Amino acid sequence: MSDAQWALIEPLLPSVGEQGGRPFRNNRQVVEGIVYRYRVGVPWRDVPAEFGSWQTIWKRHRRYAGDGTWDTILAARLANADANGLVDWTVSVDSTICRAHQHARTSRGTQGDLSNYTNLRTEPTDHALGRSRGGLGTKIHQLSDGKGWPLVLLIGPGQAGDSPVFPLLMKELSVPRLGLGRPRTRPEAVLGDKAYSLKVNRTLLRTRGIEAVIAEPDEEKRNRLRRGSRGGRPVRFDAEKYKGRNVVERSFCTLKQWRALATPYDKLALTYRAGVMLSAVCTCSGSLPPRRHALVLHR
Known part of the structure; x- marks a missing residue:
């Protein structure tokens, strides 16, 4: 990590454990050891000794x-970026599958409970692992702004569909404001591919006053035309604005440069998602300016 990145992250890191005690030593060294492990994809025991004890890094x-x-x-x-007018609120949504390594989580995987997607603080029973045609894997679902910065990141089993997770992504979207005011939760528009073209998703966006730029599958078009006047009006679709949806794809390309994220090695979904969030933090901290105002978040 560069000195500029660390200067942005260090004030927000806890200095002691949950139960108090002695302050952490060499916090930067440990965090860089975590980054090294996920970027290179080595076992925790093989993290170089220059980063300190691997047990300390893991704990x-x-x-x-x-x-x-x-x-x-x-x-x-993100709050600092939004205060400086740097967040583009034309957001894009998509997911990517990460095939699990044979040494990763050993659960066979089930369909999964959608309640496990939000506020992942305890380990889900399926370990966010599911079997699809390509084998066992985990899906990363993301909302990104118009520049590709991750706004919301959730993980789930690899065989689960994209559309059922979309309301959960919108529910988790909350960017705090510096100073007074409620967090911002409503983007200007949402760009999504055909996997998100369900009536329930379009209704959710319409009731909140958000423009839906979601491609309509050919099957839905044929069904609507077949029903005639009962099929309703064609959905509004801004083809020019839809061209900006590729930012979420490019964001996944950046994330998967970390080898231990592209191929999950973790046995716990909790720690794997923490690695995904750490990658997002490094991405934003390398792109955003220093904090304009101090931000206090109650934990």
């Missing part, structure tokens, strides 16, 4: 995964 990562440290830091960085 610190597990602690930050459980208390939501990286979620808090990402929210603070």
